[in-house]
Amino acid sequence: MYFKVSGRHNPATNQSGWYYRLVESYRNSDGRVCHRTMLNLGFLEGLSPEQMNVIQKILTQRADNQGKSLFEAFQIGDPIVSQYVEEYYARLVSEKRIDAAPAKTKAPKAGKDWHTIDVNSIRNKDVREVGAEWMCLQAIRQLGMDTFLSSQGWEGEQVQLALTHIIGRAVYPASELKTSSWIKENSEVCELTGYDIKKITKDKLYGISQKLYGVKQEMEQHLSLRTNELFDIEDKIILYDLTNTYFEGRMLSSSLAKFGRSKEKRSDAKLVVLALVINPEGFIKYSDIFQGNISDPATLGAIIDNLRQRTSSSAHKAIVVIDAGIASDGNLKLIKEKGYEYICVTRSNMKNYIALANDAVVTVRDNKQQRIELCQVRKQGHSDYFLKIESHSKELKERSMNQQFQQRFQEGMQKIAGSLTKKGGIKQADKVHERIGRLKQKFPSIGRYYDIEVEVAPKPEKKDKGKKTGKQTKENDVENTIVTSLKWQVKESMDINARSGVYFLQSSIEDKEKVLWDGYNAIREIEATFRVLKTDLDLRPIFHKKDETTMAHLNLGLLAYWLVNTIRHQLKKQGINSQWKEIVRTMNTQKAVTTTAQNNHDQIIQIRRCSEPNEKVKRIYDILKYKPEPYKKKKYVVHKPDLKNAYSADTEIIRSD
Numbered sequence: 001m002y003f004k005v006s007g008r009h010n011p012a013t014n015q016s017g018w019y020y021r022l023v024e025s026y027r028n029s030d031g032r033v034c035h036r037t038m039l040n041l042g043f044l045e046g047l048s049p050e051q052m053n054v055i056q057k058i059l060t061q062r063a064d065n066q067g068k069s070l071f072e073a074f075q076i077g078d079p080i081v082s083q084y085v086e087e088y089y090a091r092l093v094s095e096k097r098i099d100a101a102p103a104k105t106k107a108p109k110a111g112k113d114w115h116t117i118d119v120n121s122i123r124n125k126d127v128r129e130v131g132a133e134w135m136c137l138q139a140i141r142q143l144g145m146d147t148f149l150s151s152q153g154w155e156g157e158q159v160q161l162a163l164t165h166i167i168g169r170a171v172y173p174a175s176e177l178k179t180s181s182w183i184k185e186n187s188e189v190c191e192l193t194g195y196d197i198k199k200i201t202k203d204k205l206y207g208i209s210q211k212l213y214g215v216k217q218e219m220e221q222h223l224s225l226r227t228n229e230l231f232d233i234e235d236k237i238i239l240y241d242l243t244n245t246y247f248e249g250r251m252l253s254s255s256l257a258k259f260g261r262s263k264e265k266r267s268d269a270k271l272v273v274l275a276l277v278i279n280p281e282g283f284i285k286y287s288d289i290f291q292g293n294i295s296d297p298a299t300l301g302a303i304i305d306n307l308r309q310r311t312s313s314s315a316h317k318a319i320v321v322i323d324a325g326i327a328s329d330g331n332l333k334l335i336k337e338k339g340y341e342y343i344c345v346t347r348s349n350m351k352n353y354i355a356l357a358n359d360a361v362v363t364v365r366d367n368k369q370q371r372i373e374l375c376q377v378r379k380q381g382h383s384d385y386f387l388k389i390e391s392h393s394k395e396l397k398e399r400s401m402n403q404q405f406q407q408r409f410q411e412g413m414q415k416i417a418g419s420l421t422k423k424g425g426i427k428q429a430d431k432v433h434e435r436i437g438r439l440k441q442k443f444p445s446i447g448r449y450y451d452i453e454v455e456v457a458p459k460p461e462k463k464d465k466g467k468k469t470g471k472q473t474k475e476n477d478v479e480n481t482i483v484t485s486l487k488w489q490v491k492e493s494m495d496i497n498a499r500s501g502v503y504f505l506q507s508s509i510e511d512k513e514k515v516l517w518d519g520y521n522a523i524r525e526i527e528a529t530f531r532v533l534k535t536d537l538d539l540r541p542i543f544h545k546k547d548e549t550t551m552a553h554l555n556l557g558l559l560a561y562w563l564v565n566t567i568r569h570q571l572k573k574q575g576i577n578s579q580w581k582e583i584v585r586t587m588n589t590q591k592a593v594t595t596t597a598q599n600n601h602d603q604i605i606q607i608r609r610c611s612e613p614n615e616k617v618k619r620i621y622d623i624l625k626y627k628p629e630p631y632k633k634k635k636y637v638v639h640k641p642d643l644k645n646a647y648s649a650d651t652e653i654i655r656s657d
Helices: 050-065 078-095 131-143 147-153 157-171 175-185 190-192 202-213 215-230 295-311 329-337 391-416 428-442 512-523 524-538 547-572 578-588 616-622
Strands: 002-010 015-029 033-042 123-128 237-246 271-278 283-293 317-322 341-345 353-355 360-364 371-379 386-390 450-458 481-490 504-508 589-596 601-608 636-641
Touching: 002 033, 002 050, 033 078, 050 078, 123 131, 131 147, 131 157, 131 190, 131 215, 131 547, 131 578, 131 616, 147 157, 147 353, 157 175, 157 190, 157 202, 157 547, 175 202, 175 271, 190 589, 202 215, 202 547, 215 283, 215 547, 237 295, 271 295, 271 524, 283 547, 295 329, 295 341, 317 512, 329 341, 341 481, 341 512, 353 386, 353 428, 386 391, 386 512, 391 481, 428 481, 450 504, 504 512, 512 524, 524 547, 547 578, 547 616, 578 616
Parallel strands: 237 317, 317 341
Antiparallel strands: 002 015, 015 033, 123 589, 237 271, 271 283, 341 504, 353 371, 360 371, 371 386, 386 504, 450 481, 589 601, 601 636
């Protein structure tokens, strides 16, 4: 620090005098030497240049070594100098022009970074979501996705973009256009993965999705073996099932999109079929994409040969668990020929079966603690093992559904019968039969239990004045007959609820009843997988118009599912069974924020850091054994920019009237 002097008019003496300021010099961010005024001292009288030189040196030494037990380089022998030094130093501290430690306190510990800031200057900006993204990135590293892509010869920037897109699909499933906006405006994912956020575009996201689809099989095999090693899984049981999703659009040029039986009841839209092989822990072993019109039983032959390389490397072959829709006689035979065992629900009604006298009924309970009875039975002409399942809760549910369907079926029949007596109602025989057929198609489980009697008569001839057609109507001519009466009733000796709550498991292995029951119950895991893919990861519907982008879209959803299941599998072991969207919502309470403030040296302090996780988020991190924060703190000190065309002078004269 030093004294700077300028000539001014002194109103006390009504004469011009020298006005003193205590000034400090510093270099700004551009390396330019700048000055800041520490104290305005006024018109000093009675001080010699030597005394002023000692005062400025002692003040500089005290400011540089404040709070430290260092001896002063200058011994103050002059009482006038001592008086001015104490006065000016007290003003520097009181006016917060220097950071001075309080009297009789210890010196700051090493590593502390003290600043005196203006509280009114504190601002928070660039607040972004970081919790879910950071959790997913650590799951990616746990699965080794990043190292696998690098081993495939991918460049570092391509790996970063791929991880960014996979995390985006898991946390914010949307179109590439919306995803790019989310990354730029809401998420911290680019700062975590290292990809330049300025380069994010929807076209680059499209491109990296197709590049990921190019290594689909290799990636699936890597992840399958990796999860087996991480969670000590042997793949003794694997599950196979299919689902379909529909397209929005006509898809005229697509060879993949076909009309078929939609599980979402979207018969108006073309479909694509996704086939999955997973283990009871929910991890994918193999996936494939088929045309939308392929039947469920026809897909197994294309996949059964890939089961060995997608499961563990042990010599034991897995038991294949399939649902009734795939369990055709041909598929069961195919599974046996390939050397695998199977468990499935019987496709046909079990009528002629025999309960074995030496096998007692085994009682088990489901997840809701509802009672279920298991009993071994035999069917003539079959060597397979059959298990009869009776569930009281399932019986109540199916009875209620049958009652509802029966009521709606009868209401439909009454509407058809009512139109026979209405003027202008539908009476023509072929039209009435068509309406009955559509009603039976709508309620197939109920319509087969009813006998329907239709009475017809010739259509009355229209009376034309002075004209005769000469045509005669035949009673068997449906187009020229009308329905005069319609009756319906439940078939004799038929009980609609006879099979409610009862179904049969079929297996090529004979084992304890509860083992087979637990094995088949694992099929619910694949149903949960489909729910996550379609609902949480937004695979339904598909808006892409080209087959290659459609397959890349589905593959990206499957890669995101690996993250979801890896995280949920570990959480479920500790009793956290929340849905994925709820987990993401919880994790997104952790934010990244930039805080700025101005210190007493006119510097802008800028700090980027993550908020501390709340109790729920911290528990999730602890269970997963993940780090709670991607970074502790990023600090920047920025000097205030100088005004353009700034003017400075060593001496300025200010006159006041």
